[in-house]
Amino acid sequence: EAGVVQSPRYKIIEKKQPVAFWCNPISGHNTLYWYRQNLGQGPELLIRYENEEAVDDSQLPKDRFSAERLKGVDSTLKIQPAELGDSAVYLCASSQDEAYEQYFGPGTRLTVT
């Protein structure tokens, strides 16, 4: 069974530029999560989807971050414009539902210069 797929793996951009991350969850997993992990810290949830509905986006900085999950499968996370403090690893995870373990993708390491 294929795991969670994320792309790109690495991204370097200048501040004020836009950037987008893509995630393909494990087939059949209805719940999809985006996390941000800063160096030396544990991941922090940005947004959680149940199918195509964002059920928890309380930690998403909505002035510059946006996300979508069309058709309840793939998801895209966007930052526009990026700031220096956005440099981090962005992780996507999926699970059967909220009660089950989450499976994580390899992450996208974003560097904003």
Place this chain on the structure above:
Amino acid sequence: AQKVTQAQTEISVVEKEDVTLDCVYETRDTTYYLFWYKQPPSGELVFLIRRNSFDEQNEISGRYSWNFQKSTSSFNFTITASQVVDSAVYFCAPTLTGANSKLTFGKGITLSVRP
């Protein structure tokens, strides 16, 4: 809100030693789940174990075992006969159920297993 404390920041052991990773959590809820994840140097988080708050039976799975004590809000994880491949950062993460489901990760414990 939930909170996780992983007081140990770094642990170094010699291969074949047993090692216990401590986790203390805070939650006001009576029903929740507890997880341990591992993050090796490659960076990908790997699911290890899951526990329900209403089941305090401790188990062993291969070289892994865990001690869940709801009365003290602790969920400790033990690796028996550690191996070099166990070197990673280990995260304890409780989550609520239902609409408020969200893993709350601690800062992690960096485990180094020396040959």
